[in-house]
Amino acid sequence: MPITHAYAQGEAGAAGFDPFFLILMVAMFGVFWFFVFRPQSKKAKQHQAMLSSIKRGDQVVTNGGIIGNVARIEGDGVLIIEIAKDVRVKCRHSMIADIVAKPEPRQAVRADEGNAGDNGGD
Numbered sequence: 792m793p794i795t796h797a798y799a800q801g802e803a804g805a806a807g808f809d810p811f812f813l814i815l816m817v818a819m820f821g822v823f824w825f826f827v828f829r830p831q832s833k834k835a836k837q838h839q840a841m842l843s844s845i846k847r848g849d850q851v852v853t854n855g856g857i858i859g860n861v862a863r864i865e866g867d868g869v870l871i872i873e874i875a876k877d878v879r880v881k882c883r884h885s886m887i888a889d890i891v892a893k894p895e896p897r898q899a900v901r902a903d904e905g906n907a908g909d910n911g912g913d
Contacts, residue, residue, distance in 0.1 A: 842884060845870070848894040854886050 845851065849861045851872065859874035868884035 841890060842887060845884070845887065845890065846893070849890050850892040851887050852889045852891055853882055854888045857882075858891060 845861060845864070847861050847864060850858065851861060851870075852858050853872070857872070857874055857880070859872035859880070861870055862873040862879055863871040865871065865881075870882045870884055870887070871879050872882050873879050
């Protein structure tokens with residue numbers, strides 16, 4: 792028995808639009824945004840702030856796992872990292888995974904304190 796077009800259209804139109812499906816899709820997007828996209832963008836901002844704070848002398852870890860001290864910062868986002876005595880490698884700024892240690896700031900020596908303990912042998 793052949794199916795007529797009118798009968799086929801009547802069956803397809805019976806399903807209709809389900810508003811519950813739309814609400815479910817919006818809720819799933821909200822959950823993904825809250826648990827995936829938002830934390831990922833926060834972490835990216837923190838990593839960018841960490842990269843912008845890199846200074847000469849910082850001990851850094853590259854994405855490849857190489858640990859070294861920043862010897863020089865060149866233009867175009869290139870760092871010169873000293874990984875051993877007299878062994879330096881070039882690394883892209885974006886390939887730094889973490890800053891392990893920052894050097895301690897040197898204490899400023901005032902001119903009048905430089906010879907405070909020296910009485911000149913009198």
